[in-house]
Amino acid sequence: MSALIETAAGPVRLLGENATRIWGMSNAERCRRMAESAGKGGKRLAEGHELLFNLAYAFDPLLLTLALAQPGTLFAWDGVPIVGQVPAGSDPMRAPSVIDLSDGRKLYNHQLRKLEQPFVRELTPQTRSAIERRSYFGAYKGVTDVLTKYLWPELALVLTRVAAQLRMTPNMVSMIGITLCIVATFLFARGMYWTGFLAGFIFMVLDTVDGKLARCTITSSKWGNVIDHGVDLVHPPFWWYFWGTGLATWGLALSGGTFTFIMTAVIAGYVLQRLIEGMFLKDFKMDIHVWRPFDSRFRLITARRNPNMVILFFALLAGRPDIGLIALAWWTLISLVVHAVRLAQAYRVKASGRPIVSWLEEAQA
Structure with missing residues (x-):
């Protein structure tokens, strides 16, 4: 039939x-x-x-x-x-x-x-249950950060199933997440780091759920993607800035010169790193993180939001959120240098006449 x-x-x-x-x-x-x-x-x-x-x-x-x-x-x-x-x-x-x-x-x-x-x-x-689980994990990126890859897939799976049964749209999940993202920013500015971490953690998990829900239920939309990726792109520097201003409530405010250096390193380093990733994608038609195995492994810990939050979490456990922000700034600069070197190496390979091919495609062949 x-x-x-x-x-x-x-x-x-x-x-x-x-x-x-x-x-x-x-x-x-x-x-x-x-x-x-x-x-x-x-x-x-x-x-x-x-x-x-x-x-x-x-x-x-x-x-x-x-x-x-x-x-x-x-x-x-x-x-x-x-x-x-x-x-x-x-x-x-x-x-x-x-x-x-x-x-x-x-x-x-x-x-x-x-x-x-x-x-x-x-x-x-x-x-059915096993297929839903397989299709959910099938919607996961193979090259991503350490938290998304290892820490919360199981939690996000439960939430994705709940959202699907409640007939929630990915945009509904995104709006809840965006609200929590804004709340976390406000709490960081007040020095309420642990409460802000809780709001930020839920937002980060929901940031996984909305994309998986869209792929699993085939409900992706143009504006949903714009909103999701736009928020992902814009909010991290605001978190780091207001984390810095919130240090005053702990009696750990950075001096004017130190604060300026840290914010310059964090924000400029973040922007330049994303620009390098964009240049690599434009010129070589693939993501920089899938070029060679090293790049895929480095993506696990590179200075993006989730790995940076790990740095701040352990610093907060030690009672030194100021040192966490300083460490985050230095890690951002180190990651920027790594990406800049990899971009330069790719241009050199291209100039020599050799093709730029992802190691994943080579493994398939």
Whole structure:
């Protein structure tokens, strides 16, 4: 049994039926959302082709992205068609390029910066929970900071499931997080560091939840991405500045000259580091953190918000939030130097005529 529906990407054929829900929706709705999202993102089927989804299975959205990029591509599992862009009305297993993923091959996900085997699994009431867990972790970036990668994935998974069951949108989660971000800034300015840490911690976890909820429920939006990434980009310097002004309530205010140096190092270092990352992306068409294994490992601890909060946390435990801010400034400068050197090295490699290729892509090959 099959049904043909029209989407923004083009005609979609749904094979079979499946009453098992995933992330609070039917598999047919999930597949329709994926096709609609791809179409609204500018991806269209080749003339004379249709998208095919096997509703008996749940799969990594990466497979749809790859199928849309290459007409005639079908992904299968042990001889069973799963998803693909195939000639309309044809036998899917006779598509020009049939890729059977049951051989264990790994594929590189550029967007999420990781190399892994995309998940494909039959969707049943017994497998639903495991599939949701796999799709959640499948939405995680492979190269990110140490807290996001290791500390709160399990907590964020629980919150993502709760949000999906409550039918919350990612923007709702983002607005709660933004409110807590502002509250944390106010508390830091008053020297209420522990309370501010609590608000900031919840915000940082929700900053993971909104993105995972969007990917798992296929509800990403242009403005949602702008808001999420905009807040992520703008708020850290404000946290560090008001952490510095809050030191006065502890009797640990920095001298005028020291405060100016620290703020210059923190803010200018942060801005310049992000500019270097942007230059690398523009000139080499990939994130600087996926160039070589060293870059991916350094991303775990580089001077971004989460690693910086670890520095401040341990300084606060020692009762010296002033030393924490000073250490944060020096770590920002060190990270800036590392990034500047890596950018210069990349330009030198390019000038020598050698290609700049991510080590993750080399591992896939």
